[in-house]
Amino acid sequence: MKALRNYLDKIKPNFEKGGKLAMFRSVFDGFETFLFTPNTTSKSGVHIHDSVDSKRTMIVVVVALLPALLFGMYNTGYQHYLAIGTDPGFWMTFIYGLLAVLPKIIVSYLVGLGIEFTVAQWKNEEIQEGFLVSGILIPMIVPVDTPLWMIAVATAFAVIFAKEVFGGTGYNIFNVALVTRAFLFFAYPAAMSGDSIWVRTADTFGIGGGQVVDAYSGATPLGQIGIAAKEAIGSFQTVDILGNPLTTWDYFVGLIPGSIGETSVIAILIGALILLCTGVASRKTMLSVFIGGAAMAAIFNAIGATVVMTVSPIDHLFLGGFAFGAVFMATDPVTSARTETGKYIYGFLVGAMAIIIRALNPGYPEGMMLAILLMNTFAPLIDYYVVDANINRRLKRAVK
Amino acid sequence: MGLLSNKNKEVLAGPLSKNNPVIVQMLGICSALAVTSKLEPSIVMGLSVTAVVAFANVIISLLRNTIPNRIRIIVQLVVVAALVTIVSEVLKAFAYDVNKQLSVFVGLIITNCILMGRLEAFALGNGPWESFLDGIGNGLGYGIILVIVGFFRELFGSGTLLGFQVIPQSFYEIGYVNNGLMILPPMALIVVAVIIWVHRSRNKDLQEEN
Numbered sequence: 211m212k213a214l215r216n217y218l219d220k221i222k223p224n225f226e227k228g229g230k231l232a233m234f235r236s237v238f239d240g241f242e243t244f245l246f247t248p249n250t251t252s253k254s255g256v257h258i259h260d261s262v263d264s265k266r267t268m269i270v271v272v273v274a275l276l277p278a279l280l281f282g283m284y285n286t287g288y289q290h291y292l293a294i295g296t297d298p299g300f301w302m303t304f305i306y307g308l309l310a311v312l313p314k315i316i317v318s319y320l321v322g323l324g325i326e327f328t329v330a331q332w333k334n335e336e337i338q339e340g341f342l343v344s345g346i347l348i349p350m351i352v353p354v355d356t357p358l359w360m361i362a363v364a365t366a367f368a369v370i371f372a373k374e375v376f377g378g379t380g381y382n383i384f385n386v387a388l389v390t391r392a393f394l395f396f397a398y399p400a401a402m403s404g405d406s407i408w409v410r411t412a413d414t415f416g417i418g419g420g421q422v423v424d425a426y427s428g429a430t431p432l433g434q435i436g437i438a439a440k441e442a443i444g445s446f447q448t449v450d451i452l453g454n455p456l457t458t459w460d461y462f463v464g465l466i467p468g469s470i471g472e473t474s475v476i477a478i479l480i481g482a483l484i485l486l487c488t489g490v491a492s493r494k495t496m497l498s499v500f501i502g503g504a505a506m507a508a509i510f511n512a513i514g515a516t517v518v519m520t521v522s523p524i525d526h527l528f529l530g531g532f533a534f535g536a537v538f539m540a541t542d543p544v545t546s547a548r549t550e551t552g553k554y555i556y557g558f559l560v561g562a563m564a565i566i567i568r569a570l571n572p573g574y575p576e577g578m579m580l581a582i583l584l585m586n587t588f589a590p591l592i593d594y595y596v597v598d599a600n601i602n603r604r605l606k607r608a609v610k
Numbered sequence: 611m612g613l614l615s616n617k618n619k620e621v622l623a624g625p626l627s628k629n630n631p632v633i634v635q636m637l638g639i640c641s642a643l644a645v646t647s648k649l650e651p652s653i654v655m656g657l658s659v660t661a662v663v664a665f666a667n668v669i670i671s672l673l674r675n676t677i678p679n680r681i682r683i684i685v686q687l688v689v690v691a692a693l694v695t696i697v698s699e700v701l702k703a704f705a706y707d708v709n710k711q712l713s714v715f716v717g718l719i720i721t722n723c724i725l726m727g728r729l730e731a732f733a734l735g736n737g738p739w740e741s742f743l744d745g746i747g748n749g750l751g752y753g754i755i756l757v758i759v760g761f762f763r764e765l766f767g768s769g770t771l772l773g774f775q776v777i778p779q780s781f782y783e784i785g786y787v788n789n790g791l792m793i794l795p796p797m798a799l800i801v802v803a804v805i806i807w808v809h810r811s812r813n814k815d816l817q818e819e820n
Contacts, residue, residue: 321654359785360787362790371800375807393791396790397789397790397791397792398787398789398790399790400787401787531664544696
């Protein structure tokens with residue numbers, strides 16, 4: 211640690227104004243403050259004088275995402291070996307998934323940070339750290355077979371048009387990772403939906419080649435529900451990729467096909483615990499998303515006209531990206547509502563919208579992404595009226 | 611005063627860049643989003659609007675001293691409607707396919723804000739020749755933006771230009787896929803925004819203070 215500090219101090223003059231590497235000043239600054247908490251805190255004004263800056267906050271979110279990411283890697287391998295009908299043991303399964311997921315993480319970070327560093331250098335600003343979290347979220351919310359160049363294009367689009375044009379980290383209206391996914395979803399629908407993209411059946415870097423077994427079908431449980439919704443209600447049962455029936459417990463554990471990081475509710479709950487204990491994410495938002503989703507699902511259960519309406523509230527919360535979105539996306543402090551009452555309203559509507567889209571829109575089996583993006587738009591409006599109501603309430607009290 | 615005096619040159623060239631109806635005055639955005647998913651309809655739409663604005667400008671300019679002020683909007687609408695009908699019939703006769711692609715948007719030229727804007731702001735106060743140049747300039751200024759937007763949307767959305775395959779087949783074989791979002795209207799808005807971005811950063815005097 212000491213040696214690293216000394217090394218940084220030694221090369222620092224090169225990056226100061228007039229030094230020979232001055233053009234990379236912001237890059238150096240970014241890495242220095244990433245590795246070491248700066249000693250300086252703000253001296254004036256109403257700021258919290260604390261060394262926990264946004265880099266430290268972001269790292270907590272990344273740590274909270276790790277259980278879901280590691281589980282996602284294992285699940286990627288697990289689904290693959292299930293599809294080709296062999297069992298190579300725990301470590302080979304994990305390594306297969308690691309090799310399949312790692313390139314996505316690298317591409318997402320390279321493209322996103324590259325643009326952020328360039329913009330920071332160009333505008334002569336410090337590097338903003340918001341992409342630390344977005345960069346790891348992006349690979350976790352795409353199917354395993356999404357081509358790397360698509361991720362690169364979508365990441366570049368999202369960082370430039372959802373973030374930098376609004377003024378960078380902290381000013382964006384929409385969640386950057388979800389804009390990336392929405393771009394992929396609408397630009398390359400064939401690569402983002404359907405039955406054949408959720409499980410990688412080919413080998414990865416030469417590992418795990420083999421023939422797909424006969425019974426294989428790669429549809430996700432939500433995909434199956436979406437297809438069944440078009441038919442009349444009968445005895446409907448979601449199945450795994452080999453045709454074995456799935457239960458609520460399977461949805462909870464998460465060894466089912468889906469986007470890389472979203473399947474396991476257990477891993478997401480561990481992450482949620484980390485976020486709540488450290489106080490990084492708002493428990494009000496998180497809780498009300500689940501309540502909103504459950505309430506809406508219960509209403510649809512009462513109607514019960516189609517297959518997707520009869521899915522129980524618990525299953526709805528466990529399936530697809532609902533839990534992942536509720537814990538990691540809806541709680542984004544920048545794009546969600548900021549007033550305390552507003553957080554309840556915002557969260558409740560996110561959950562309710564997600565289930566409405568699932569149940570009523572025949573085109574999209576999953577609604578979490580669109581629900582959060584939609585409510586991102588309304589978050590400032592919710593805040594405005596919450597503040598307004600507060601002012602009116604206190605005004606009445608004062609006039610009396 | 612010559613036919614192309616400095617003032618007239620400014621009337622003609624101003625709308626192409628510094629005073630562009632679409633990216634500076636923000637007029638005619640609706641049709642710019644609707645017809646630009648392919649290059650060919652963009653070009654035809656640009657030319658149609660140019661013809662309508664130019665001749666409507668001339669006619670209103672000739673009539674400007676005889677139109678009673680209180681009914682001038684009605685007179686302008688009659689003139690524009692007549693011209694739009696002519697353009698529409700010509701397109702149906704000589705470019706039926708494009709006419710079908712443009713569908714209602716040819717008829718909707720009548721509601722294009724650029725038209726009423728130029729008639730009100732320019733033709734009612736200037737002579738026929740200046741009005742003609744102003745109409746040509748504004749029509750082309752509108753057309754240029756449409757062509758740029760149409761170019762990028764067709765290139766990335768369909769891999770073609772004017773219907774011809776531009777992106778080679780070998781690209782598709784190694785995994786390239788057309789960008790479906792480019793075909794959808796939201797992307798037209800973003801392409802227009804990028805044009806405005808580039809344009810404003812090259813013309814510092816157009817940047818708004820905030």
